[in-house]
Amino acid sequence: MFQRVEKQLLSLLKESIESSYCCTSRQPAFYDILNSLTLEVPKEKEFGDFSCNVAMRLARLLRKDPKSIALDIVSSLKKLSSEIRYDTLIKDAEVKGAGFINIFLKEKVFFDYLALINDSQEQALKLDLGRGARVLLEFVSANPTGSLSVAHARQAAVGDALANVLAAAGYDVTREYYLNDEGNQINILGSSILLRYKELGGEKIEFPEDHYQGTYITDLARELFDDKALRLKIEKLSVPDKELFFSEQGAQRILDIIKKELDDFGVRFDVWYSQKELGKSGKIESTLENLKKKGFIYEAEGAVWFKSTEFGDDKDRVVRKSDGDYTYLAPDIAYHEDKFRRGFNKLINLWGPDHHGYIPRMKAAVRALGKDSQDLSVIIVQLATLFRKGQPVPMSTRKGQYVTLREVLTEVGRDASRFFFLMRKTDSHLDFDLELAKKQTSENPVYYIQYAHARISSILAGAQDKKFDTKEPDLSLLKEPEERDLMKAIFEFSYCLFVCAKQLDPYGLTVYLQCLSGVFHRFYDRHKCLSPDDRLTQARLYLIGTVKIELAFGLKILGVSSPERM
RNA sequence: GUCCCUGUAGCUCAGUUGGAUAGAGCAACUGCCUUCUAAGCAGUGGGUCGGCCGUUCGAAUCGGCCCAGGGACACCA
Numbered sequence: 001m002f003q004r005v006e007k008q009l010l011s012l013l014k015e016s017i018e019s020s021y022c023c024t025s026r027q028p029a030f031y032d033i034l035n036s037l038t039l040e041v042p043k044e045k046e047f048g049d050f051s052c053n054v055a056m057r058l059a060r061l062l063r064k065d066p067k068s069i070a071l072d073i074v075s076s077l078k079k080l081s082s083e084i085r086y087d088t089l090i091k092d093a094e095v096k097g098a099g100f101i102n103i104f105l106k107e108k109v110f111f112d113y114l115a116l117i118n119d120s121q122e123q124a125l126k127l128d129l130g131r132g133a134r135v136l137l138e139f140v141s142a143n144p145t146g147s148l149s150v151a152h153a154r155q156a157a158v159g160d161a162l163a164n165v166l167a168a169a170g171y172d173v174t175r176e177y178y179l180n181d182e183g184n185q186i187n188i189l190g191s192s193i194l195l196r197y198k199e200l201g202g203e204k205i206e207f208p209e210d211h212y213q214g215t216y217i218t219d220l221a222r223e224l225f226d227d228k229a230l231r232l233k234i235e236k237l238s239v240p241d242k243e244l245f246f247s248e249q250g251a252q253r254i255l256d257i258i259k260k261e262l263d264d265f266g267v268r269f270d271v272w273y274s275q276k277e278l279g280k281s282g283k284i285e286s287t288l289e290n291l292k293k294k295g296f297i298y299e300a301e302g303a304v305w306f307k308s309t310e311f312g313d314d315k316d317r318v319v320r321k322s323d324g325d326y327t328y329l330a331p332d333i334a335y336h337e338d339k340f341r342r343g344f345n346k347l348i349n350l351w352g353p354d355h356h357g358y359i360p361r362m363k364a365a366v367r368a369l370g371k372d373s374q375d376l377s378v379i380i381v382q383l384a385t386l387f388r389k390g391q392p393v394p395m396s397t398r399k400g401q402y403v404t405l406r407e408v409l410t411e412v413g414r415d416a417s418r419f420f421f422l423m424r425k426t427d428s429h430l431d432f433d434l435e436l437a438k439k440q441t442s443e444n445p446v447y448y449i450q451y452a453h454a455r456i457s458s459i460l461a462g463a464q465d466k467k468f469d470t471k472e473p474d475l476s477l478l479k480e481p482e483e484r485d486l487m488k489a490i491f492e493f494s495y496c497l498f499v500c501a502k503q504l505d506p507y508g509l510t511v512y513l514q515c516l517s518g519v520f521h522r523f524y525d526r527h528k529c530l531s532p533d534d535r536l537t538q539a540r541l542y543l544i545g546t547v548k549i550e551l552a553f554g555l556k557i558l559g560v561s562s563p564e565r566m
Numbered sequence: 567g568u569c570c571c572u573g574u575a576g577c578u579c580a581g582u583u584g585g586a587u588a589g590a591g592c593a594a595c596u597g598c599c600u601u602c603u604a605a606g607c608a609g610u611g612g613g614u615c616g617g618c619c620g621u622u623c624g625a626a627u628c629g630g631c632c633c634a635g636g637g638a639c640a641c642c643a
Contacts, residue, residue, distance in 0.1 A: 040582065043589075053585060056623065066623070097586045098623070143643070185643060303641055314569085314639080321641040328643050356570065357638045382571085382637090387578095424579075427571075429636080431578060436592085444605080445591075451605050459602050499582075511580070514591085525598095525607040566605065 001113045001124075002495040008089060009050055009103060010037050016077040017054065021062065033057050039103075041492070048094070048102030049488065055099040066099030074101055110487035111475040117490070117546045122553050125493055129501055130170035136339050137163050139350035140262070141178040144255040145189045146214060151352055153265070153405035154430065155381045157421035157559065159350050160267040161506035162379075164557040169501035174344070176271040178335065181251050182279065183328070188212065189254075190247025196221035197234075197246070220253055261405050266414055266559050275331055278338070284326060287334035287369075288319065296368045306333070311364035311373075333365040340371060347376045348504060356380055379504055384421060384430040393434070412437040415560045419446040419510065422558055426505045445514050446560065449551060452517035454566040456548040459529050461564075463541050466530070473538040482523040486543060489519040493550050506558060513554045520547050 014034055021030070039050045055070035062069060074093045081090040092104040116124045139159030142152050159175070166173045180186070192211040196218045199205050207213075224230055224246075237245055262269070278284065288304070291297045296307045302322035306329065309316050319330040339347050347366075351358070359378045366376045386393040386403055393403060408417050416437040423445070424430040436444060478487070496512040529540040552562040 036583095038583075040585080042586080043581085044586075047586070051586090056585080059623065100586065180643070183643065301641085305641095318641045323641080325641085327641065353571090353637060355638090355643095380571090428579090429572080433578085436578095439605095447605050448591095451603080455603055455606085462602055495582090508582095511590090518590090521606055522608090524602085528602065530602050566603075 001116065002491060002493075003127075003498065005089070005105070005109055006039055006050070009039060012077065012080060012089070013037060013039075013052060013054065013073070013101075016073050016080055017058075019080075020072045020076050021058075027061065029061055030058075033061070041495075042102065045485070045488075047096060047100065049105045050103045052101045052103070053099075055095075055101060059099070067095060070095040070099040070101050077101075107476070107478075107484070107487070110484075110491055113491055114475060114487065114542060114546050117549055118542060121549055125497070125550065125553050126168050126170060127494060127497055127501065128170040129498070130166075130172060133171055133346045134344045135166055135171045135173045135346045135348060136176055136342075136344035137166070137173055137348045137350070138176045138178055138339075140267075141180070142258065143180045143185050144251045144258060145185050145212060146216065146254065148258055148261050148405040149402045150384055150386060150405065150408060150432075151381075153408055153417070154384045154421040155350050155352065156262060156265055156267045156405070157418045158379075158381055158426050158506065161418075161422055161509075161558050162348070162350075162504060164559070165497065165500045165506045165509070166504075168497060168553075168557055171346075171501075174271060175269045176273055177269045179255070179272055179274045179276075181255075181274050182247075182276040186247050186251050187243070189217075189250045190243055190245075192217045193221050193224070193250045194243065194246040197225055200225045216254075220250060223253070224249060261409075264414070265405060265409055266418065273335070275335070278331055278335055283338055284331050284334040287337050288330065290337075291333070291368055294368065306361070306365070306368070308361045308364035308368075311367045313360045313364045317361050329361065329365075332362065333369070336362070336366060336376070337369050340369065340375075345375065349376070349378045350381050351378055353380050353382055377504060380427050382427055382429050384432045387431055387433045388435055408432075408434070415450070416444065416446045418559045422506055423510050425507050445510070447566070448521075449513045449517045449555065450560070450563055451566055452520045453548060453551045453555070453562045454564060455524060456520070456544045456551070457564040460541065460545060460548070463530060463537070473542040474535055475539050475542065477536050477539045478543060480523075480527060482519075482526050483540075483543065485519050486523050486547065489516045490546055490550060493554070509554055509558060513551065513558075516547065516550060516554075520544070 014037060017034060033054065037052065037054055039052050042048060042051045055066040055073060058064075058069055059066040074095055077090070077093050081093075088106060088108050090103055091106040094102050094104075096102055113124075137159060139162075140148070140152055140156050142148055148156070163173045163175050188211055192207075195205045195207055195211070199218075200221055211217075224234070234242065234245065288297055291306065296310060297319070298305050298307060303318045304320035305316045306319045307316050317329055318327050319333070320326050336347065349362075362378065363373045363376060367373050386408075412420075412434060420432050420437050421430070437446075439447075478484070493512070493516075496508055500506050500508045527540070529537065529544060531537050531540070555562045
């Protein structure tokens, strides 16, 4: 709806400018400006619902004062808008400041939107940007060598919300977790558990520094040790088989823990993609063979290299080490080729900041595979620093001591933690105040929004008891400035969703929902919904019902609940 | 050393492809509940937008050079 109104206004403006100046200027520059017209929503409401700066941009070209240009445009705009096809759109237009054209919309535009939302609920809020694009969103993808950390928690919160945003914007989205279930780290995991297992058997062991230090390793070892049947089986294994067994068992059991953590966090995945299976499938070999045929793979210094410099990387990268093992890059290229092969045409990866330097080579790989580098978007999810009473919570990755997703979830709960992880732009650092997130006061933005939802629910429940009839309300009774503010805020939902989808960042929704809640709270404070006038009550219930639908949908996208009462 | 990100109120941050008087929340202070949920609302104070130069009708925003903080630069994953 927002987009449609914006488009209509733009074409109306274009027509006005053409009719005012087509004879005086036919220069290409004139049409450049005409074709790149933009509208903005002014911060101050006295400047209208939309504003356009085209008069200033035309001033030099037309050698005319921007104010008088704006006046010319406005007068022909008014003439046009009085014609039947536009007479439901513009209430007024005026020139202000250096030459801004400020447009005020007719309330009918807002009324129509309210009706639309009340008729088709969430459906009215969704967009149609996808156009058949199949999106593969890969996120978290943490190695199954330990519990998820706060860093993973933010990636999970962002990834899940982004998937919801894109789905709401009309994309076909698949959520995937790339499971690093083989390789060095998994071997070390197996070896770590095996050592602890031996220790439990009374053996004296030396525990290397590069092994996993956490107590959960001992817990896993104990699980295996305490299972007598399993222990007998383990005794019979040869040394290499034993190593393998512990690696597999460890990875499997930790994966179960991770799945449970994500589930409790409300984050779900459609596909768990195993690197081990990828290796077995022969896809790595065929991908490298394919690239070799294209001339992007060569051998040197005993290793196999990917010619990523061909596509703008700083230097070429090893895909197969001189000892014959693949580097991480080899299966990753194959994995991305497989993503495309499965029919996805838009790949989005959420990575931690430590993978920042990895982007150019992955982009290079995508291009080497014959795709456009735009087909892969990598979003760096910056770290969240935890604070308690204004002091940063110390974090040590050594000795396996790090704050886990589970701890944050247990301490502040799902709603607050998910919301807090989304409160800043994804690629910006985030300060997460545990004490603030726990507070159930106005200081906490989550409760501010949820409270607005609960208040509306409560009013609607009260109204239901009084059995208001369901006939079409007379929205023209909504004349108070706070009511208009609310309608305008409601109107901007789809624009917010549009921006979030374009920027691949759900963060904007947290800002919008706080704003919408604020406008509602101000309206609530000044006006009674349940007024003595039944027809007004009817209209106001209709209005706040729409707010409720938007709040609930917005919160659902963010993975936060919308309580009926608080 | 090279590249990337960040620098806006006491704190955490917004600032819509350059727009109108730079905003919000928190913190501080002051008011508002016999009336739909005070987890709310209203008000007050608080700024050299890191610095300098440039681009133009117009710069927090774009460009250049500095200053400060963070991160990335493996035949690890």
